[in-house]
Amino acid sequence: MCAMARKYLVRTFGCQMNEHDSERIAGLLEADGMEAVTDAEQADVVVLNTCCVRENADNKLYGTLGHLKSIKDRNPDLEIVVAGCLSQKDRGEIAERASYVNVVMGTHNVHRAVDLLNESRARGGDPVVEILEETVAEDRDLFPSALPVVRNSGYAGWVTVQMGCDNNCAFCIVPAVRGPEISRPFVDIVREVQAASEQGVTEVTLLGQNVNSYGRDLTLHARSLTEDSDGERGSIDDLSELVGPLWAQPDADGSGRVRPLFADLLRALGEIPGIRRIRFTSPHPKDFRTETIAAMAQVPSVCEHLHLPLQSGSDTILAAMHRGYTAERYLERLAATRAAIPDLAVSTDIIVGFPGETDADADATLQVAAEARYDSAYTFIYSPRPGTEASTMTDKFVDHSKSVERMEKLRQVVERSSLLANQARIGMTEEILVIGPSKRDPDKLSGRTRQNRLVHFTASEPLRAGTYANAVITSATTTSLLGELTDVVAVPTHKTRIAVTAG
Numbered sequence: 256m257c258a259m260a261r262k263y264l265v266r267t268f269g270c271q272m273n274e275h276d277s278e279r280i281a282g283l284l285e286a287d288g289m290e291a292v293t294d295a296e297q298a299d300v301v302v303l304n305t306c307c308v309r310e311n312a313d314n315k316l317y318g319t320l321g322h323l324k325s326i327k328d329r330n331p332d333l334e335i336v337v338a339g340c341l342s343q344k345d346r347g348e349i350a351e352r353a354s355y356v357n358v359v360m361g362t363h364n365v366h367r368a369v370d371l372l373n374e375s376r377a378r379g380g381d382p383v384v385e386i387l388e389e390t391v392a393e394d395r396d397l398f399p400s401a402l403p404v405v406r407n408s409g410y411a412g413w414v415t416v417q418m419g420c421d422n423n424c425a426f427c428i429v430p431a432v433r434g435p436e437i438s439r440p441f442v443d444i445v446r447e448v449q450a451a452s453e454q455g456v457t458e459v460t461l462l463g464q465n466v467n468s469y470g471r472d473l474t475l476h477a478r479s480l481t482e483d484s485d486g487e488r489g490s491i492d493d494l495s496e497l498v499g500p501l502w503a504q505p506d507a508d509g510s511g512r513v514r515p516l517f518a519d520l521l522r523a524l525g526e527i528p529g530i531r532r533i534r535f536t537s538p539h540p541k542d543f544r545t546e547t548i549a550a551m552a553q554v555p556s557v558c559e560h561l562h563l564p565l566q567s568g569s570d571t572i573l574a575a576m577h578r579g580y581t582a583e584r585y586l587e588r589l590a591a592t593r594a595a596i597p598d599l600a601v602s603t604d605i606i607v608g609f610p611g612e613t614d615a616d617a618d619a620t621l622q623v624a625a626e627a628r629y630d631s632a633y634t635f636i637y638s639p640r641p642g643t644e645a646s647t648m649t650d651k652f653v654d655h656s657k658s659v660e661r662m663e664k665l666r667q668v669v670e671r672s673s674l675l676a677n678q679a680r681i682g683m684t685e686e687i688l689v690i691g692p693s694k695r696d697p698d699k700l701s702g703r704t705r706q707n708r709l710v711h712f713t714a715s716e717p718l719r720a721g722t723y724a725n726a727v728i729t730s731a732t733t734t735s736l737l738g739e740l741t742d743v744v745a746v747p748t749h750k751t752r753i754a755v756t757a758g
C-alpha cells in the first residue's frame with residue numbers, strides 16, 4: 256500500500272443495486288488514487304450509500320452520521336459523502352440536519368462522486384448537494400456498470416441491465432428515487448460480461464427493478480436514431496450499439512421488433528465463454544414472458560432458479576398494490592416455467608398486513624404460497640414508507656399483532672415446502688460454487704448450487720473461493736443442505752487470492 260495514498264471507506268445499506276453502486280463508487284475513488292480501508296477512523300473519505308426501502312432508514316443514517324461527526328471533530332479533514340436512495344428522497348434535508356456532510360448526491364449521479372468531492376474541496380469543505388431528477392436516455396453510458404469497478408468478489412459479479420422502474424406499486428418508493436426505466440445498451444452489457452469473464456468472473460447476476468421489461472424503452476430511442484426529422488436514417492453503428500446487431504435492421508428477425516427482449520440478452524450472454532452461471536433479479540410477474548421462460552430452459556448457463564415476487568395471494572390486495580396480475584395468472588406463469596424447467600427452484604417476496612388486508616386475504620396468500628411450493632421466501636410485515644401511496648392509507652392499517660399472527664402462519668407454510676424441497680436433494684450430487692468457510696462451522700466450506708441452495712460441506716482438500724466442486728448431499732434443513740465433496744469441477748482463475756481452507 257502506498258504510504259501517501261488517501262484512504263476511503265464505503266458503507267452500504269440496502270439492496271444489491273446499492274451494493275453494486277457502491278462497487279462503482281469504490282472504483283471511481285480508486286481510479287482517483289485512493290485505497291480502501293475498513294475502519295472509518297483511518298479514512299479520509301467515508302461514503303454512506305443509503306437505502307430508504309428498509310424500515311427506520313433515516314434513524315439509522317443519522318445515527319451513523321452522529322458517529323462520523325465525533326470522528327470528524329477529532330479529524331476535521333475527514334470528508335463525508337451521503338449517496339443513494341435516501342439522499343434522492345430527502346434532498347437538501349440531509350445537508351440541513353448534518354451540515355458537516357461534504358457531499359450529498361442522489362442515485363442518478365454515481366459517476367460524479369469524485370467531481371463533487373473536488374467541488375466541496377474548492378469551496379473549503381462546504382456541503383455540495385447534487386440530486387438529478389433522473390438519468391436521461393442519452394446518458395446510457397453513465398450506467399453504474401459502465402463506470403470503473405472494485406468488485407467485492409473476483410469470481411462473481413453484478414451487472415446492471417436496467418435502472419429505474421415504470422411501475423407504481425403502492426408500497427414502493429423505488430420509482431420516486433430511481434426514476435423511470437432506462438435499459439442499458441445491449442452491446443455494453445455483452446461487452447462488460449465478456450470483460451468480466453476474461454478477468455475470471457464465472458457467475459453473473461443481472462440487476463434491474465423489472466428485468467423482464469428490459470429493452471422496452473429502447474424502442475423509442477432506437478426509432479429516434481433510425482430516423483431524423485427529415486426521415487433520414489441514423490447511423491446503423493449507433494443503433495447496433497444500442498439494441499444489438501441482430502435488431503439494428505428493423506424487422507431483421509421477421510417480428511417487426513426494433514429492440515431486444517430480456518430473453519435475447521440471456522441468449523447472447525449464454526454464448527460468452529467462461530460464464531458458467533447466469534442469474535437475474537427481479538422479474539415482475541406481469542411482464543414474465545414465454546420468451547424468457549424458453550431462454551431459461553434452453554441456455555445452459557442460466558441457472559434453474561427463479562425469484563418471482565408474489566407480494567400477496569389476494570386479488571383484492573394485489574389490485575390495491577397496483578401489481579397488475581391476479582393470483583391465478585401468477586400461478587399460471589409459475590406452472591409454465593416449471594413445465595419448461597422441471598428442476599426449477601422458486602423464491603419470492605411476500606408482504607403481510609398490507610393496508611386493508613382481511614383474514615380472508617391473508618388466507619388467500621397462504622393458499623397461493625402452499626400451491627407455489629416455494630423453496631424460500633422473503634416475508635415482511637408491512638410498514639409504511641413515507642412518500643408512498645400505501646403510507647397514506649392510515650385508516651386501513653392492520654393491527655400489528657394480527658400481522659405477526661399471519662406472518663407466523665405464512666412462515667410455517669413456506670418452511671414446509673422448503674424442507675420438503677431440500678430433503679428431496681438428499682443423495683443427489685450437486686455442483687457447488689464455493690463461497691468460503693462456513694460461518695457456523697469453520698471445518699466446513701459453504702457454497703451455492705445452481706438452484707441457489709446454500710450447502711455446507713466437508714472437503715479433504717483446501718479449495719479457493721470461486722471453485723466449482725461436486726458434493727453429495729447427506730442431509731437437509733429448511734434453509735440449507737449438508738454434503739461431502741466428491742470432486743473438483745473447475746478451479747478459479749480470478750486474480751484476487753481469497754484464503755479458503757477446509758478439512
Ligand code: SF4
Pocket residue numbers: 420421422423424427428429430464465539
Ligand atoms: S415493480 Fe413495484 S416493487 Fe418493484 S421496483 Fe417497481 S414499483 Fe417497486
